[in-house]
Amino acid sequence: MxxxxxxxxxxxxxxxxxxxxxxxxxxxxxxxxxxxxxxxxxxxxxxxxxxxxxxxxxxxxxxxxxxxxxxxxxxxxxxxxxxxxxxxxxxxxxxxxxKPVSATVVAALVSDRIVSWDSKIADLDPAFRLADPYPASQLTVRDLFSHRSGLPGTAGDDLEDIGYDRVEILHRLRFVPPSSSFRAGYSYSNFGLTEGAVAAATPTGKPWxxxxxxxxxxxxxxxxxxxxxxxxxxxxxxxxxxxxxxxxxxxxxxxxxxxxxxxxxxxxxxxxxxxxxxxxxxxxxxxxxxxxxxxxxxxxxxxxxxxxxxxxxxxxxxxxxxxxxxxxxxxxxxxxxxxxxxxxxxxxxxxxxxxxxxxxxxxxxxxxxxxxxxxxxxxxxxxxxxxxxxxxxxxxxxxxxFGPAVAAAKAAYAAPPSPSRRAGPGSVYAGRYANDFIGDAIVSKAGDDLVLKVGPAAGRSYSLRHFDGDLFLTFPDAETPDSPSGVSFVVGADGKASAMTVGFLDDNHLGTLQRVGD
The missing domain is CATH 3.40.710.10 (DD-peptidase/beta-lactamase superfamily)
Structure with missing residues (x-):
């Protein structure tokens, strides 16, 4: 996590x-x-x-x-x-x-009749999409500022962590499956509210x-x-x-x-x-x-x-x-x-x-x-x-x-099973992987170790340490450097990894990437 x-x-x-x-x-x-x-x-x-x-x-x-x-x-x-x-x-x-500061800014736009709290996002920002077309067509500024769009709370936060900018993150929210029906559940979404604010500002022709x-x-x-x-x-x-x-x-x-x-x-x-x-x-x-x-x-x-x-x-x-x-x-x-x-x-x-x-x-x-x-x-x-x-x-x-979650991660990866399974050679895992949400990822050899690179221009780098079989560990959080996250590979009959799942990018089950080349 x-x-x-x-x-x-x-x-x-x-x-x-x-x-x-x-x-x-x-x-x-x-x-x-x-x-x-x-x-x-x-x-x-x-x-x-x-x-x-x-x-x-x-x-x-x-x-x-x-x-x-x-x-x-x-x-x-x-x-x-x-x-x-x-x-x-x-x-x-x-x-x-x-958030309440920004809500006050939007209230000023509403006061000036530039937008309404019930203005549709589809009218303000036609390029924005959700996973389901009906909510996307009905979504309003009010829905996004009240966190009732159905977007999961962590949607987009993981992309921000690996370096994507606002435009790219908002574009990729269309790949995130909803956590609830439209207007039926509360899920606190940073990038949902961000879209509501940015869309509300669009008629001004000025940046938020x-x-x-x-x-x-x-x-x-x-x-x-x-x-x-x-x-x-x-x-x-x-x-x-x-x-x-x-x-x-x-x-x-x-x-x-x-x-x-x-x-x-x-x-x-x-x-x-x-x-x-x-x-x-x-x-x-x-x-x-x-x-x-x-x-x-x-x-x-x-x-x-x-x-x-x-x-x-x-x-x-x-x-x-x-x-x-x-x-x-x-x-x-x-x-x-x-x-x-x-x-x-x-x-x-x-x-x-x-x-x-x-x-x-x-x-x-x-x-x-x-x-x-x-x-x-x-x-x-x-x-x-x-x-x-x-x-x-x-x-x-x-x-x-975060104590229970961190403790659970540490306990799960405290020691490999006995007997543990060896990893394959680095060439089994090295290659390019991708999905629509995360984008491209590169696994490469660095001496006797592996390195995972993700984000724009592969700008975020994470060392992978072997744990058991085709499962590796990385430590992605600077403020909890001893909290591990798993990166697992699926190895096909040809002896090459066909997919990998990056645990710290899998909050919304979008952390599995398919191999797309060597």
């Missing part, structure tokens, strides 16, 4: 919620200025303690009440081992927090990244926000991604999410995102001026499809258009989490009735700190005390995110 991707699509996000769901809500009149001031003081202390304890290298928090940013602060360091500290203007990669800037970032004064990775790497005040290496945070890996920019490629600051939250709290009005029509933006918060159960409370959760919609212990909330397995965690939570919102951006994975701080803050605001150790509860969720 590939881990190096935007994590908010995987099965855990069936239950990830901005707030835990309990059956009662506190009365709105409990949100006195004194209660909020006290809550902010305790939130700051919790954040400082978390960074001091090494929960994350750095984070930044913005809190908005009504039309005012009432808290804005950074904590910790941009990169471990370096002196530069995080402040309110430190730029973070926000991962899937990009420019549309996002013109329709949202620039009008809100979000000068440090971009949907281009090249802009992020130019920022001097930016946060590095961190993962745990031998129990300590390390900045080891960079993540270029341009292929799925609408779904996971936004970079921003706590200051900028707080301006966006102001717009959301006032349903399209910013600084007294209507920037987005209320009826266009409010549709993003309508619950359209059930996502599953919250892991902390067991309550039900729904998805709107780029937003989670929850009816929890503190009443109605809108939110979204974001994560890169290579080192990012983010969260936004909005209580629309109370006109209260919080955004948290952090530079490490795995951690449940954003949810833990958000839940703790909500308890303090609504109830005056923290109900439980929410940081620990969410840390436990994230700590176990």
């Amino acid at each position: 590939r881990l190096n991707r935007n994590l908010c699509q995987w099965r855990v996000w069936v239950f990830i919620a901005a707030m835990a769901l309990w059956p009662h809500a506190a009365p709105a009149d409990s949100l006195t200025p004194e209660r909020i001031t006290a809550a902010l003081s305790k939130l700051e202390a919790l954040a400082e303690a978390a960074v001091a304890d090494g929960a994350v290298p750095g984070l930044a928090i913005g809190v908005v009440r009504d039309d005012e940013v009432i808290f804005l602060k950074g904590f910790g360091h941009r990169e471990v081992g370096k002196p530069e500290t995080v402040d309110a203007d430190t730029v973070f990669q926000i991962a899937s927090l990009s 990244e420019q549309v996002a800037e013109e329709k949202l970032y620039r009008p809100l004064g979000m000068a440090s926000t971009s949907s281009r990775h090249s802009d992020f790497v130019k920022r001097t005040n930016r946060a590095a991604l961190h993962v745990k290496v031998d129990g300590a945070w390390a900045a080891r890996i960079e993540r270029d999410p341009d292929a799925q920019a609408p779904a996971g490629g936004v970079s921003s600051t706590a200051r900028d995102l707080s301006q966006w939250v102001r717009l959301i709290l006032h349903n399209g009005v910013y600084a007294g001026k209507t920037l987005i029509a209320a009826d266009a933006l409010s549709q993003t918060h309508v619950p359209l499809i059930a996502r599953g159960n919250n892991p902390v409370s067991g309550g039900a959760s729904f998805y709107g258009l780029g937003w989670n919609v929850e009816f929890g212990r503190h009443g109605l909330s809108w939110g979204h989490a974001g994560a890169f397995s290579v080192g990012a965690r983010t969260l936004v939570t909005v209580f629309p009735k109370e006109k209260l919102g919080i955004v948290i951006v952090a530079n490490a994975f795995p951690t449940g700190l954003p949810e833990g701080l958000s839940d703790s803050f909500a308890d303090l605001v609504f109830d005056g005390k923290v109900e439980k150790d929410w940081v620990k509860a969410w840390n436990d969720i994230y700590a176990g995110l």
Whole structure:
């Protein structure tokens, strides 16, 4: 299983919620200025303690009440081992927090009558296809932003991992079999939402990244926000991604999410995102001026499809258009989490009735700190005390995110069977392989070993280590270098491999490639 991707699509996000769901809500009149001031003081202390304890290298928090940013602060360091500290203007990669941001951009297009949420993708982008012709003919922007197209959650993520660009990935989604009937199931799809955004921008004649800037970032004064990775790497005040290496945070890996920019490629600051939250709290009005029509933006918060159960409370959760919609212990909330397995965690939570919102951006994975701080803050605001150790509860969720799968892979390949079978000579396996989805792959000899090359111009290379018979192992994930994946060959009567199955590209059963030549 590939881990190096935007994590908010995987099965855990069936239950990830901005707030835990309990059956009662506190009365709105409990949100006195004194209660909020006290809550902010305790939130700051919790954040400082978390960074001091090494929960994350750095984070930044913005809190908005009504039309005012009432808290804005950074904590910790941009990169471990370096002196530069995080402040309110430190730029973070926000991962899937990009989705509600992008939904706001599309709402602006809807407001301007450039598209409708119910515009058909077949009209906006006639070249786009799904595996089944009927859904492809009826698919709308609304379907893709609510993850109910039938595309499996991982569709296209594997192609991004091996270097394909957005155009090629979206083209190849036509080869992916659906995971559910059209509009019948929820399956969180990065590239499904990306197609919805790109298609919605098509009538403007401009690329998505420019549309996002013109329709949202620039009008809100979000000068440090971009949907281009090249802009992020130019920022001097930016946060590095961190993962745990031998129990300590390390900045080891960079993540270029341009292929799925609408779904996971936004970079921003706590200051900028707080301006966006102001717009959301006032349903399209910013600084007294209507920037987005209320009826266009409010549709993003309508619950359209059930996502599953919250892991902390067991309550039900729904998805709107780029937003989670929850009816929890503190009443109605809108939110979204974001994560890169290579080192990012983010969260936004909005209580629309109370006109209260919080955004948290952090530079490490795995951690449940954003949810833990958000839940703790909500308890303090609504109830005056923290109900439980929410940081620990969410840390436990994230700590176990991939543990069972990685452990199972390690156990399966811990040792070859006894007696083990020898591999054939390298010439048995060496050759060119292909299928419509993965494209071309090359297996070649490198000394006594084999190497698998995939992706555009065979740009991704993976060493193959013999395990048993015609089964080899590779280690495709930079952040889990000891997690193996199998590459198996089918050898024909002529003594040559006729096909191979690449385990880390087989999430949707599209990882089998046929030999097409030597």
